[in-house]
Amino acid sequence: MADDTTLKPTSKTKPKTERPKLHKVLLLNDDYTPRDFVTLVLKAVFRMSEEAGYRVMMTAHKMGSCVVMVAAKDIAETKATEAVDLAKEAGFPLMFTTEPEE
Numbered sequence: 001m002a003d004d005t006t007l008k009p010t011s012k013t014k015p016k017t018e019r020p021k022l023h024k025v026l027l028l029n030d031d032y033t034p035r036d037f038v039t040l041v042l043k044a045v046f047r048m049s050e051e052a053g054y055r056v057m058m059t060a061h062k063m064g065s066c067v068v069m070v071a072a073k074d075i076a077e078t079k080a081t082e083a084v085d086l087a088k089e090a091g092f093p094l095m096f097t098t099e100p101e102e
């Protein structure tokens with residue numbers, strides 16, 4: 001091509017698409033769910049090691065809540081629902097919630 005520069009736009013306009021916000025999954029403390037069961041759910045649903053699950057469980061136990069993961073909205077919601085359903089089946093009031101990251 002001899003003269004392709006004439007075909008180029010003089011200014012480039014980048015489309016500014018907002019990245020969708022990531023969502024946090026929060027583990028909430030309660031007085032009834034056994035510690036071992038909380039750790040088990042964290043391992044089963046969030047693929048955590050025993051050590052990571054125990055640490056996250058103890059953080060929620062002491063602080064009232066703990067961030068478990070950050071992911072796209074649909075993934076965060078699916079994981080939270082899966083975890084809450086496991087607890088419900090076992091008869092425990094364990095709660096996971098989701099909220100958008102700032």
Ligand code: TYC
Nearest residue numbers: 028029030033034035060061
């Ligand atoms: N507080 C619970 C107990 O003492 C254990 C627990 C920890 C429950 C973390 C929920 O997110 C939680 N049995």
